[in-house]
Amino acid sequence: MNRDSMLAQLDENKTWDILIIGGGATGLGAAVDAASRGFSTLLIEADDFAKGTSSRSTKLIHGGVRYLEQGNLKLVREALKERGRLLKNAPSVTHKLGFIIPTYSFGQKLFYGTGLKIYDMLAQKLSFGKIKFLSNKTIQNISPAINQEKLKGGIVYYDGQFDDARLAINLAHTAARHGAVLLNYCEAQSLLKKKTKPTDKYPKVYGIVAHDYLSDKTFEIRSKTVINATGVFADDIIQMDNKDAEDIITPSQGIHLVVDKKFFPGDHAFVIPKTDDKRVLFAVPWHNKVILGTTDTEMDSITDEPVPLQEEINYILQHANRYLNTNITINDVTSMFAGLRPLVKTKGVTNTSMLSRDHVIIVSLSDLITITGGKWTTYRKMAEDAVNNAIFIAKFKFIHPVTKTLQIQSSAFDAIDYNEPIEKIYSKENIKQFIEEEMATCVEDILARRTRLLFLDAKLAMKTAPYIAATIAEILKKDDDWIRNEIENFILLAKNYLP
Numbered sequence: 262m263n264r265d266s267m268l269a270q271l272d273e274n275k276t277w278d279i280l281i282i283g284g285g286a287t288g289l290g291a292a293v294d295a296a297s298r299g300f301s302t303l304l305i306e307a308d309d310f311a312k313g314t315s316s317r318s319t320k321l322i323h324g325g326v327r328y329l330e331q332g333n334l335k336l337v338r339e340a341l342k343e344r345g346r347l348l349k350n351a352p353s354v355t356h357k358l359g360f361i362i363p364t365y366s367f368g369q370k371l372f373y374g375t376g377l378k379i380y381d382m383l384a385q386k387l388s389f390g391k392i393k394f395l396s397n398k399t400i401q402n403i404s405p406a407i408n409q410e411k412l413k414g415g416i417v418y419y420d421g422q423f424d425d426a427r428l429a430i431n432l433a434h435t436a437a438r439h440g441a442v443l444l445n446y447c448e449a450q451s452l453l454k455k456k457t458k459p460t461d462k463y464p465k466v467y468g469i470v471a472h473d474y475l476s477d478k479t480f481e482i483r484s485k486t487v488i489n490a491t492g493v494f495a496d497d498i499i500q501m502d503n504k505d506a507e508d509i510i511t512p513s514q515g516i517h518l519v520v521d522k523k524f525f526p527g528d529h530a531f532v533i534p535k536t537d538d539k540r541v542l543f544a545v546p547w548h549n550k551v552i553l554g555t556t557d558t559e560m561d562s563i564t565d566e567p568v569p570l571q572e573e574i575n576y577i578l579q580h581a582n583r584y585l586n587t588n589i590t591i592n593d594v595t596s597m598f599a600g601l602r603p604l605v606k607t608k609g610v611t612n613t614s615m616l617s618r619d620h621v622i623i624v625s626l627s628d629l630i631t632i633t634g635g636k637w638t639t640y641r642k643m644a645e646d647a648v649n650n651a652i653f654i655a656k657f658k659f660i661h662p663v664t665k666t667l668q669i670q671s672s673a674f675d676a677i678d679y680n681e682p683i684e685k686i687y688s689k690e691n692i693k694q695f696i697e698e699e700m701a702t703c704v705e706d707i708l709a710r711r712t713r714l715l716f717l718d719a720k721l722a723m724k725t726a727p728y729i730a731a732t733i734a735e736i737l738k739k740d741d742d743w744i745r746n747e748i749e750n751f752i753l754l755a756k757n758y759l760p
C-alpha cells in the first residue's frame with residue numbers, strides 16, 4: 262500500500278463505481294465490501310486513516326451488555342454475530358477476553374447471571390464461552406485489584422478485544438488487495454452535481470472535488486455513487502449537498518484514562534455495571550497498560566482532536582478507586598484520549614446515553630448515501646448495507662457480499678510488544694515499512710496509529726518523537742526545518758494526551 266502509487270491512480274478521466282468519503286471503520290469497511298464484490302472503489306480520508314473516532318474506542322468487540330438492559334435485542338444479536346465473525350476473520354488484532362462483574366447481593370447475582378446467560382445464548386453458534394459464577398477467593402486470585410469489601414462473588418462472561426487503529430490499517434490493506442484505491446490526507450471539499458437524465462427531478466451527485474494535502478493538488482473525481490462515511494462530520498457533507506439540511510448528528514464524548522498494569526494486574530477485564538449516572542464503566546488490560554473508561558458527555562462542537570474534560574477525568578478516577586483496591590491519582594495516568602460518538606438524533610431523547618447505537622442510512626434527493634452511527638463491532642454489516650444501497654441507486658447488477666468470511670490482512674506490526682526496547686520497535690526498517698507499505702506520512706501517524714505509543718504513554722511518545730522525525734526525514738529526504746516542525750506539532754498534540 263504505497264501512497265505515491267495510490268495518488269497516481271486518481272485519474273480525472275475515470276468514473277469510479279463507488280466513491281467513499283471517510284477512512285474510519287465505516288468507510289474502510291465499505292471499501293473492503295465494495296472492492297471485494299468487484300466494484301471499482303476509491304476511498305479518500307481528509308486526515309490519516311482512523312484519525313477520527315475509530316482510533317479512540319474502548320477497544321471492545323462486543324454485543325453491548327448495556328443495550329441488553331435497554332431491551333435492544335436486535336442490536337445485541339446483530340453485534341454478537343459480528344463479534345464472532347470479526348474474531349474469525351481478523352485473528353491478528355482481536356482476541357477473547359474474560360470480563361468480571363462484581364455482585365454485592367444474591368439478587369444482583371440472579372439479575373446479572375440471567376442477563377448474561379441470555380447474552381451468551383443470543384450469540385448462538387458464535388458464543389465465546391459460558392458464563393461462570395465466581396467466589397470472592399477466585400476473584401482475589403485472578404483479579405487481586407478488585408475491592409472485596411461487601412463483595413458477594415461475581416460473574417465472568419466473555420467478549421472480544423482489539424486494536425482499533427491496527428484493524429483500520431489492515432482493512433485498508435484488504436481493500437487495496439481487492440483493487441481499491443485509498444488515499445489519506447485527501448479531503449472532499451465539495452460535491453459535483455447535475456441533472457444527468459432529462460427525467461431527473463433533482464441534480465444528482467456524480468463525484469466530488471478533492472484536495473490532496475501532500476501534493477497540494479485538487480482533483481475532480483467522478484463516481485456513479487458517493488458514500489458519506491464521515492462519522493461525526495457527516496453533517497458537513499450532507500450540507501455540501503443541501504446547505505439547508507438540518508443536523509442529524511449529536512456528538513457524544515467518551516474519554517479513557519490509561520494507567521500502569523500494576524493498578525489492575527491479571528488477564529481479565531472488570532466491569533462496573535452501574536455507575537452513579539447508571540452507565541457501565543470498564544477497566545480493560547490493553548497492550549502493557551490498562552484502559553479505564555468511558556464517559557458519555559454531549560458536546561456542542563465537533564473537532565478531530567477532542568480533549569477530556571476535568572469532570573470526566575474526576576468521574577473515572579472516583580469510580581475506579583471505589584471499586585478497586587487502588588488510589589489512582591491523576592499523576593498515575595500515562596495517557597488519556599477522547600473520542601466523539603456519531604449518535605443520530607432521535608426526537609424526544611435528551612440524554613445521549615439513551616440515544617440509539619444502531620446505524621442509520623440516509624439517501625438524499627441527489628442520491629448521496631450517508632451512513633453513520635453504529636459501532637466498530639458492527640462495521641462489516643454497516644458496510645454491507647451501504648454498498649447494497651449504492652448498488653440499488655446506481656442500478657448495478659447485484660453481486661453478493663463476501664465479507665462474512667473474508668480474511669482481513671494481518672501484519673507483523675499487529676504483534677508489537679510494547680515491553681520491547683523503543684529502538685527495536687522503531688527500527689529504521691520498521692519506520693520505512695510504516696511509510697512505504699502503510700502510508701504513514703508523519704510522526705503522529707507512526708506514534709498514534711501504526712503503533713499506539715501515544716495512547717499508552719504520552720510522555721514516552723514525546724521523548725521518542727525527535728528520533729522518529731529524524732528517521733522519517735532521512736528516508737524521505739526532508740530538511741531540518743521539516744524535522745523541527747514535525748517535533749513541535751507532535752509535542753503540541755501529545756500535550757492533550759497528558760492530564
Ligand SMILES: Cc1cc2nc3c(=O)[nH]c(=O)nc-3n(C[C@H](O)[C@H](O)[C@H](O)COP(=O)(O)OP(=O)(O)OC[C@H]3O[C@@H](n4cnc5c(N)ncnc54)[C@H](O)[C@@H]3O)c2cc1C
Nearest residue numbers: 283285286287307313314315319321449492515600637638
Ligand atoms: C469513547 C468511545 C468508545 C467507543 N468504544 C467502542 C468499543 O469499545 N467498541 C465498539 O464496537 N465501538 C466503540 N465505539 C464506537 C466506534 O468507535 C465508532 O462507531 C466508529 O469508530 C465510527 O467510525 P466511523 O468510520 O463512522 O467514524 P470515524 O472513525 O470518525 O471516521 C470518519 C472519518 O471521516 C473523515 N472525514 C471527515 N470529513 C471528511 C472529508 N470532508 N473528506 C474526507 N474525509 C473526511 C475523518 O477524518 C474521519 O477519519 C466507541 C466510540 C467512542 C466515542
